[in-house]
Amino acid sequence: MIAAAQVTYTAAQAWSDLAQIGPIVAVTVALLVAVVVDLLLPRGLRGPVVTVIAIVGLVSALAIAAYRLVNGYGGPAYFRFVSGDAFALFFEMLFALIGVLAVIVSSSYVRRRGLYEAELQVLTLAAIVGMMSLAAAGSLVTVFLGLELLSIALYVSCGYNRIELPSQESAAKYLIIGGFASAFVLYGMALIYGATGTTVLSDIATRVTSDSAGNPLLLLGVLLMGVGFAFKVSAAPFHMWTPDVYQGAPLPVTAFMSVATKAAAFAMILRVFNYGLGHLGPEWQVLLAFTAAASMVVGNLMAIVQASLKRMLAYSGVAHAGYILVGVLAGGRAGVAAVLFYLFGYVFMNFGAFAVVSTLSGPAGDGDLYEDLNGLAYRNPTLGVLMSVFMLSLAGFPPMVGFFGKVFLFTAGISAGWTWLVVLAVLTSVVSVYYYFRVLFHVWSPLPEAPVRFAFGPVRGPVTVVLLAGVFAVALGPLSGFLLQVGLNGAAPLLSGR
Amino acid sequence: MGPATIVFWLASAVALAGGLGVVLFKEPIRNVLSLVLVMLSLAVLFLLLSAQFVFAVQVIVYAGAVMVLFLFVITLLGPVREQGTVRLPWQIFISAVVIAAFAGFLVAMLRGVSYRTPDAADPIFGSVQSIGVGLFTDYLFPFELTSILLLVAAVGC
């Protein structure tokens, strides 16, 4: 007869494990309550109540993560399949913040567009659970499940506006390309597992040494995972889906996706490559350096010729993925901290820009042409000024957070010896000024004679978000020293293993 | 060549043939049925690795349920023969070159690869017990995450 395996797991262990994933639990509970509330309340109340529940859940996740970060106890949980370390907490706070912004913008947007509110918020919460698990992942299995959870929630969100063809196109393209990318990631993971015999990242980190670089299984695994990851962060040459998906998806979904998915995917790259496969650095760096260079060139050049703001921001996102990859390549404390810093700042500037565009949409559709911005500074001075702040920040002008982010990324890049890449990044940044300033030109142009396509409806929510994002984008400049410290703190768990 | 090796090569050949069928048949129903063949031969491969539980799940969930879903998709679309006229002129040539390059790359990489010596399998490996113990202790977090994944699928459909 088969010997019974011993299962020992104490209550104390269970509570400590649960505390490690506190922020994830908070969002999950909010998700479940939101689904139930959506079924029980009368129709008119569902949307607002679900939105409030989502905000409460996300804010408590933020509070838990901040509390744990300040008190500084965090480590692996659930047999090292997930972790509550400072790196995870940093990203959990980031996702909770983005989530709050996204939920507020969506709430106002779906009402103006006449869509059903509650389910979009539920899907956003589910995507955030996936992202948090991804950032906290201690094993390739968790990485994959988190990736799928966030992707599936976003596929559905992209097609949320079912009666509109572009929304359907967006969902279908994202589903097929996303599934393709996931298959690459999974294949790569299988090979890594085959070569190392474990999926736990800390075990992979100890078993993969510099002299396993000759093992073809590992190399193929790195290559395939790298391709899949590049799809997910929309880095060139795997970026082709980005503009179409961003353009067709409902605007708040695009805004959320453009920053949150990117942050989650970079968290995954840092966990798997910089931590798990750190000793294979020379191998994956070749791959990522090519991707980074291609992203910067393609993203910036293609952004110039776009007529749609959504598409322009999509290509600008490709370019920014290239800049952030410089930090990933640099690695080490400085590099990882620079990536965390940049992601934090990028979230607010890019989300703010999308939130401004989302205020231009009405019952008839989204206003996402440059011309729709004409005279914005006079129609609504707050939005006009803040849109300028976001553009200047994205372009990397000095007092803004985008400038400090680039400085940290590029200095880390240079000190790690990636001078040619940094030179390319600076050159392409100069190119990017052209299309960011084109937005400014339209925002500050005199009021158009012809009536503007979209008057401002009830947009209090998005304006609040824009204000919040603006305050962050401006305030993070002077506070960059503090944020960098938080980033350095978050980077530590990835480096302690070696 | 022991019986295990023979079964391995047979199952692999059937799986490859099924895979070709998925790509090459023009009638969508035949594509799906070829996929069933692939799933079943993969199940045999799992059995060769002593993974009985995975074998059963593969047959019940994949070859059974998932394939039913695929069939419904095809009946939903209407059983129309796929039109071969919209291909780009160079498509076949280019895809052949890419396939050959990738296959050559794989062969070049994997030739003479030294595989890790497998860990000694414990006596209950692959049984329902060992899967259960793994699923409810080590893999607890991914397991619970799966339920949220299923919830999202239900909300989304």
Next chain:
Amino acid sequence: MLSDYAPLAIYAVIVLAVVGLMLTLSFVLAPVKRYRSKLLPYESGIVPTDPARKRMSVRFYLTAMLFIIFDVEAVFFYPWAVILHQLRWYGVIEMFVFMLILLVALAHIWRKGGLEWE
């Protein structure tokens, strides 16, 4: 070991042989008479009203999807039931959380009319 599965292999071979035999025999031995009522899909049954090749309702697809979701859920119960005595209360709580989340999913489907067929 592999020899443990010999009965399974024999079984599979017998199944294939029987099916092949039946098909071959009826193909070889059956008399062929081609006239109208013999060629109907259901001989001496109900006369078909529609062509077989028509589109089916999207409901079938949704139902199949829901079936898979709960099929996957059911698969997890099997190993759980086998080792429950080792897991004790811990296992009960684990499965309770899992079930709770999927019950919420079921409630959602139910209330949103996913189980209705109009």
